Amino acid sequence: MIRRPDNMIVDVVVRLMVPAIQIFAFYVIFHGHYSPGGGFQGGALLAGSILLQRVALGTERSQLSFPVRYGLPFGIIGVFIFAGTGLFALIMGGQYLQYDAMPFGLTPVWLRNTGILLVELGVAFAVMGVLVSIYDSLACSSDEEGGRC
Amino acid sequence: MREDLILIFYLLAILAAIVALNVKDLLAAAVVLSLFSFLAALLYIVLGAVDVGFNEAVLGAGVTGVLFVVTIFNTHRRSRD
Numbered sequence: 001m002i003r004r005p006d007n008m009i010v011d012v013v014v015r016l017m018v019p020a021i022q023i024f025a026f027y028v029i030f031h032g033h034y035s036p037g038g039g040f041q042g043g044a045l046l047a048g049s050i051l052l053q054r055v056a057l058g059t060e061r062s063q064l065s066f067p068v069r070y071g072l073p074f075g076i077i078g079v080f081i082f083a084g085t086g087l088f089a090l091i092m093g094g095q096y097l098q099y100d101a102m103p104f105g106l107t108p109v110w111l112r113n114t115g116i117l118l119v120e121l122g123v124a125f126a127v128m129g130v131l132v133s134i135y136d137s138l139a140c141s142s143d144e145e146g147g148r149c
Numbered sequence: 150m151r152e153d154l155i156l157i158f159y160l161l162a163i164l165a166a167i168v169a170l171n172v173k174d175l176l177a178a179a180v181v182l183s184l185f186s187f188l189a190a191l192l193y194i195v196l197g198a199v200d201v202g203f204n205e206a207v208l209g210a211g212v213t214g215v216l217f218v219v220t221i222f223n224t225h226r227r228s229r230d
Binding site for chain 1 (some may be wrong): 218
């Protein structure tokens with residue numbers, strides 16, 4: 001468990017940087033079809049912003065933005081979004097991850113455009129949850145107070 | 150121009166790797182290792198693999214460095230028993 005250092009400069013810089021990193025992460029996720037990036041990189045950026053809070057602000061104060069217990073559920077939700085998109089297309093008569101088989105009432109071009117966005121959101125959630133939970137179990141395992149966080 | 154950049158990044162990455170292997174302090178080694186990852190990311194970007202470079206910059210230079218630092222803080226120099 002990491003305690004909060006009393007350093008005002010680190011505090012202010014982290015509070016300014018974290019929203020910028022998260023905005024950039026969502027930009028990377030949503031523009032993953034036509035520019036470098038995508039779900040994995042965006043999720044890793046989100047995880048990086050949360051790890052920055054964990055390291056710089058201490059474990060206790062960073063619970064306010066992302067509690068420890070949310071790590072694995074986020075990963076599981078991400079995997080379910082990914083697999084659910086594929087299975088939904090499979091149930092609706094297409095092949096696995098064939099986006100234009102999904103009955104959303106759009107043209108097939110638009111369906112392919114939005115389907116890849118769903119999959120990338122799932123990948124981003126999975127990567128973020130798993131990376132943060134790896135950090136949490138690493139930082140809290142050898143705790144003297146018996147793994148409180 | 151491009152070949153010069155590639156050569157510079159190669160040499161700096163090799164230098165960073167040698168320093169990370171030879172330095173005595175574990176924390177300094179972790180920092181130099183993430184510097185090596187950043188140089189590798191720049192090298193990938195110059196070579197044209199922007200996606201791989203992005204991955205390396207985020208994961209190699211960011212997340213892995215944090216994980217190494219936390220692991221170093223959680224271990225002790227001597228065993229307790």
